[in-house]
Amino acid sequence: MKIAIVSGSDEGPTKLNAFDNALSDAGIGDVNLIKVSSMLAGNVEINELPKLKAGAMVNCVLSEITSDVSGDEITAVIAVAIGEELGCVVETTGKNKDADDLIEEAKMMVEYMMEKRGVEIKELIVEYSTATVSKIASVVASVVYLNDDIIEG
Amino acid sequence: MKIAIVSGSDEGPTKLNAFDNALSDAGIGDVNLIKVSSMLAGNVEINELPKLKAGAMVNCVLSEITSDVSGDEITAVIAVAIGEELGCVVETTGKNKDADDLIEEAKMMVEYMMEKRGVEIKELIVEYSTATVSKIASVVASVVYLNDDIIEG
């Protein structure tokens, strides 16, 4: 199993468009995202996000928050724990919450998931995006599951 | 990539059943719908909805709204922009909002998405369903992604 871990943020004229722009900023704006819950195979390999085919069906774990309240601080966090037998992903978001606190929470939740399964964490990666809303903004962080069908070329 | 664009509406004895009846009215009541976000490959081909296999796993963009308030006007809209390199879909819904306004909003959002990607719109299609609730009603509009696995016969 191969994954890429990405994040992005942007403003837009509507909530939908801000969200779409944030996805494009993360490099996953031109595909169909299918949200899955949050488990990884063992020894998952982390790659740079390749160029994806337009309209491809792409499985992902998606953390996203959008706000149209000027001044709001919005944060989307993904925590990824990798183990020999399996891995776990946690996504969390916050509005006007300290990004460091959200990251800490996400780490604790994913550590608990791995401990509960008796799997040692070989690597713990956190990806996040945070922004202060000007007019309408969106932030996203995502684990993208890669396979040959969805990669361009 | 081939798609079908459908819509439907119906009443039912519960919200769940009204929604299910509206899906059946749209011709997609007997399959498993997997909601995806809203991108199309380039030069997508629009087909009539074929007969789908019962229980097939069908990717779709789904716009739906259900209400149990007698007299509510409910509307579900899908706007589909087709381009050479890729296409975009927007879904929006409204309760007691003018259907024409909702359609206009959906068109503006999808036009913005295409412009942002620098892709010229070759065709822009709007599909919508609107109803005044008698007891419990649901309206749906959907872009259904077609492939040979899900088509009967």
Next chain:
Amino acid sequence: MKIAIVSGSDEGPTKLNAFDNALSDAGIGDVNLIKVSSMLAGNVEINELPKLKAGAMVNCVLSEITSDVSGDEITAVIAVAIGEELGCVVETTGKNKDADDLIEEAKMMVEYMMEKRGVEIKELIVEYSTATVSKIASVVASVVYLNDDIIEG
């Protein structure tokens, strides 16, 4: 088409972890769940849940409810109607509602769906999970769609 019908419940230190623990209790904690709407092929075969591959992409109908209010009674119900030509699944949940009432509602909704389609019910199965919340608890009931790709070994 082969399915398994499972349920589970557990407490946890956060809502996310309680939900994850309930999924593990149901035997589907180590896979990626993709939620689908609720149709079955004809003459679906019901199996025991096999050992699933860690991180596999698993289609399912999922009924789940999580609460952090001590004393809350939470219930997740799945009703599965099997027929010759197709089958239907209904999921419903309740907080501080009588489990028997919820089961009755789910049965009525799935019976209506089958009747509306003119398909005779050969078998009607209900699976549910109910719990009284101590600190933070989650209950789940699920129809899991099985295929060789997701089964271990």
